[in-house]
Amino acid sequence: MRKDEIDRILDQAVRDLPSGDDRAAIGHVQRAILKDLKPARPLPALWVFTLAFVSLFVAFAVASASTLGLHGIRVLSMGQRWSIFSLLLFTGWLAAVSSARAMRPASGMPLGWLALVSAGGAFPVLFALVFRGYGTLNFVHEGVPCLVAGLCVAIPTGLATVWILRRGFVMDWSRSGLGAGVLAGLTGLFMLELHCPNLKAIHVMVWHVAVVVVSGMAGFAIGMIADHFRGRIPERSTRP
Amino acid sequence: MGAEDESASLRVEEDPMIPTPSAQDPAPSLGLELLMSGYQQADEQAASALIDRVSPLLLRYFWVHAFHRGDAEDLLQDTWMRIHRARHTYRKGSPVLPWIFAIARHTGLDHYRKARRVEIREMQVDPLPEIAHPPSDLPPGGSDGKIAELDAILAHLPASQREVILMLKVTGMTVEEVARATASSAGSVKQKAHRAYQKLRVVLGREARDK
Numbered sequence: 040m041r042k043d044e045i046d047r048i049l050d051q052a053v054r055d056l057p058s059g060d061d062r063a064a065i066g067h068v069q070r071a072i073l074k075d076l077k078p079a080r081p082l083p084a085l086w087v088f089t090l091a092f093v094s095l096f097v098a099f100a101v102a103s104a105s106t107l108g109l110h111g112i113r114v115l116s117m118g119q120r121w122s123i124f125s126l127l128l129f130t131g132w133l134a135a136v137s138s139a140r141a142m143r144p145a146s147g148m149p150l151g152w153l154a155l156v157s158a159g160g161a162f163p164v165l166f167a168l169v170f171r172g173y174g175t176l177n178f179v180h181e182g183v184p185c186l187v188a189g190l191c192v193a194i195p196t197g198l199a200t201v202w203i204l205r206r207g208f209v210m211d212w213s214r215s216g217l218g219a220g221v222l223a224g225l226t227g228l229f230m231l232e233l234h235c236p237n238l239k240a241i242h243v244m245v246w247h248v249a250v251v252v253v254s255g256m257a258g259f260a261i262g263m264i265a266d267h268f269r270g271r272i273p274e275r276s277t278r279p
Numbered sequence: 280m281g282a283e284d285e286s287a288s289l290r291v292e293e294d295p296m297i298p299t300p301s302a303q304d305p306a307p308s309l310g311l312e313l314l315m316s317g318y319q320q321a322d323e324q325a326a327s328a329l330i331d332r333v334s335p336l337l338l339r340y341f342w343v344h345a346f347h348r349g350d351a352e353d354l355l356q357d358t359w360m361r362i363h364r365a366r367h368t369y370r371k372g373s374p375v376l377p378w379i380f381a382i383a384r385h386t387g388l389d390h391y392r393k394a395r396r397v398e399i400r401e402m403q404v405d406p407l408p409e410i411a412h413p414p415s416d417l418p419p420g421g422s423d424g425k426i427a428e429l430d431a432i433l434a435h436l437p438a439s440q441r442e443v444i445l446m447l448k449v450t451g452m453t454v455e456e457v458a459r460a461t462a463s464s465a466g467s468v469k470q471k472a473h474r475a476y477q478k479l480r481v482v483l484g485r486e487a488r489d490k
Contacts, residue, residue, distance in 0.1 A: 045479050052429040053448045056342065059335030064352045068359045069330050078321040079367035143368040144381035145459040208365035210385040269389075 082207055085139045085146060092135035093128075095199055096222055100229035103192045110236040119169045123232055126165055130158045131225045137218035138200055142207025149211075151218035155255045158225060162251070163244045172239035182246035185235055189227030189250030197223035197258060212269070213262035220258020224251035311375040319366050330359065333375075337383055339449050342426050343433070344387050358386045376452050377459035384442070384460060435482045440475035443468055 104111075112120065137150035200219040209215045227250040235247070311332065317325025337358060341351035361382050369378055433441045446457045454472070458465045 042476060042480070045476055045483060048432065048483060049429075049444070049448050049479075052432055056339050056426060056429060056449070059338035059342070061335075061338055061352070064338065064355055065330060065334045068334060068356055069327055071356070072326055072330060072359060072363055073323055075363070076321045076323060076326060079319050081319060081371060082368045084370070143370070144365060144385075145374075145377040145462075147459070148462055148464060208361075208368045210382065 082143060085136075085143065088139035088142060088203065088207075089132070089135045091203060092138050092200065092222060093132055095196060095203075096131045096135065096226050096229065099192060099196045099199070100226045100233065104230045104233035107188070107230070107234045109233055111232055111234045114236050114238060115232075122165060122169060126161055127225065127229050127232065130154060130161070131222065131229070133157060134218055134222035134225060138204060138215065138222055141209050141211070141215035141218055142204055144208060144210060149214045149218065151214050151221060151255075151259075154221045155217065155251070158221060158228075158251045158255075159248065162228070162248045166240055166243045166248070170238050170240035170243055173241045174239065175241065178241065178245075181237055182242055185231055185237070185242070185246045186249055186253070188234070189224070189231050189247065190253065191227075192230045193220075193223040193227040193250060193254040196226040197254065211262075212265040213259055216258035216260075216262020216265070217255055218258070220261075221251060221255040223258065224254025227251070227254060312372060315366075315369050315375045315378075316371050319369060319371075329375075333379055334359075336376075336450055337379070340380070340383065340445065341387065343429055343445055343449060350390070354383075354386055354390055357390070358383045361386060374456055374459070376450060377456040380446065380450060380452065380460040381462065432479070432483070436475050436478060440471045440478070443471040444475050447472060 115123070133150055134154040137154055140146045140149060141151075197219055200222055204215055204219060228247055231247045231250065235243075237243070311329065314325045314329040314332070318329050334355060337355050338351055341354045344351075344354075358379075362379060365382060369375070433444060436444065442461065443457060446452055446460060447454070452460065454468050455465050458468045461468065
């Protein structure tokens with residue numbers, strides 16, 4: 040069977056469909072919508088929200104690291120600073136774009152998973168290249184405070200991100216939660232790179248990167264729960 | 280034949296199947312983008328005309344998707360309520376149909392998930408009564424029979440390919456618009472359309488030979 044024959048069969052089947060001009064159903068919708076019609080202020084462009092998310096990411100990280108002390112950045116060499124903070128800004132921008140896209144229907148491919156995979160894959164490789172030291176003495180004892188501090192910064196960033204997300208119309212909270220969680224986790228990682236003076240490769244690769252992974256997965260899980268409960272709440276009906 | 284050639288011919292730009300506005304339409308020359316902008320500014324005539332022009336497309340899309348008239352009407356109403364709540368997110372000048380169908384697609388998905396949850400929780404205690412008119416026995420000449428015909432063709436395809444073919448053929452959107460509505464890339468839509476045609480070629484060819 041040729042392609043144009045398949046086209047013909049499909050076109051014929053579509054042409055034969057009823058017109059869809061169901062006046063009763065359309066009338067119900069019109070009455071319900073017109074009854075509650077008020078001007079709506081259009082949402083600003085996506086780049087405005089991307090910029091807002093990137094600003095949030097940088098501001099929370101710098102503010103929290105300044106409060107705790109900028110010990111980490113002082114012990115980094117110029118090359119280490121340049122490579123780590125460039126990658127942080129790139130992955131932060133990716134997560135910010137993902138969150139901004141989640142606010143508007145049909146605004147492009149979601150990038151939350153890409154941001155998580157980039158951060159979870161690229162940072163361990165970069166840290167392995169720029170740091171030395173794989174000794175596991177005090178591994179957990181030194182690591183847990185870093186994980187907790189990173190997550191403590193990630194939580195308010197995540198909440199602020201969700202507050203901005205709610206300005207738009209989020210259709211899929213699990214994907215949006217993932218993007219927001221990765222952005223929040225990257226803020227925690229950013230803070231740790233500015234604050235933590237422990238430059239052992241194993242410590243940075245495991246405990247610092249874990250902030251991004253845990254935060255991203257937590258965002259995804261919370262989003263899934265939100266989607267589940269939203270599905271249980273009946274939508275307001277347009278029926279008279 | 281490459282995926283690109285195949286999906287290029289899938290475009291239905293000349294016949295987008297949007298009903299021609301009637302003589303009473305207050306804004307017959309306005310495009311959907313202008314109607315949507317008017318709707319955002321609380322212009323009653325623009326909102327009414329937009330609902331009039333887009334609802335038949337949505338209904339046809341849901342009929343094939345849900346294959347139940349009552350469900351399709353519920354989905355139409357649910358979709359418009361969401362469109363109403365999301366109207367501030369429409370960006371002036373951008374294509375309206377992908378924006379609307381992205382919302383419609385999610386409404387359908389939520390409806391499906393809800394139905395699945397109910398199905399899982401329901402415990403069957405008695406044998407189900409016989410259905411008076413099962414879908415396969417619907418009269419082929421009637422409108423339900425026509426929906427069943429298209430449904431039977433598309434039933435051979437996986438959900439993602441079926442959705443792409445449905446959007447391209449029933450809504451008349453271009454490949455790029457379908458990509459926006461489904462939050463994927465144009466390349467991915469073309470690939471799905473190409474694979475769907477390959478599968479249909481085999482299945483319909485076999486059916487034609489059997490007849």
